[in-house]
Amino acid sequence: MQVYEHRVQYYETDQMGIVHHSNYIRWFEEARTALLRQAGVGYGEMESLGIISPVVEVSAKYVSMAHFEDIVQITTEIVQFNGIVLALAYKVQDKKTGELRCTGKSRHCFLNRAGHPISLKKEQPLIYTMLTSAFPDPHRIQDN
Numbered sequence: 001m002q003v004y005e006h007r008v009q010y011y012e013t014d015q016m017g018i019v020h021h022s023n024y025i026r027w028f029e030e031a032r033t034a035l036l037r038q039a040g041v042g043y044g045e046m047e048s049l050g051i052i053s054p055v056v057e058v059s060a061k062y063v064s065m066a067h068f069e070d071i072v073q074i075t076t077e078i079v080q081f082n083g084i085v086l087a088l089a090y091k092v093q094d095k096k097t098g099e100l101r102c103t104g105k106s107r108h109c110f111l112n113r114a115g116h117p118i119s120l121k122k123e124q125p126l127i128y129t130m131l132t133s134a135f136p137d138p139h140r141i142q143d144n
Helices: 022-038 043-048 125-134
Strands: 002-007 055-062 071-081 085-094 100-109
Touching: 002 022, 022 043, 022 055, 022 071, 022 085, 022 100, 071 100
Parallel strands: none
Antiparallel strands: 002 071, 055 100, 071 085, 085 100
């Protein structure tokens, strides 16, 4: 689990100064990228090895509004990883008040350069080990 901070930018808001809903999905991506970087396996490194990890599903539940210059904390947690599928949960909260702004989920797969599904455990065991070591939780890490 990791907490990532983001300051709401003016361009992320609508005419009322409220964050446009599409930005929460972008924040999920920022937080996910930071989480993988923390594990030592950034997207850039994976792509240089010929691995891509597209989003296959994403959802968000909006709870309360964030505004220009608010600082939000996005807690990102791996809820499933088996070397083929990576699923994460997100919680966006106001840093100052702790008020919940949004929750969300995303699901990803791993593909080779040709766009075919791969198992990291079989084809990139070092990356598989780095991810399972960085986030050891027997309830979430499912061996394949």
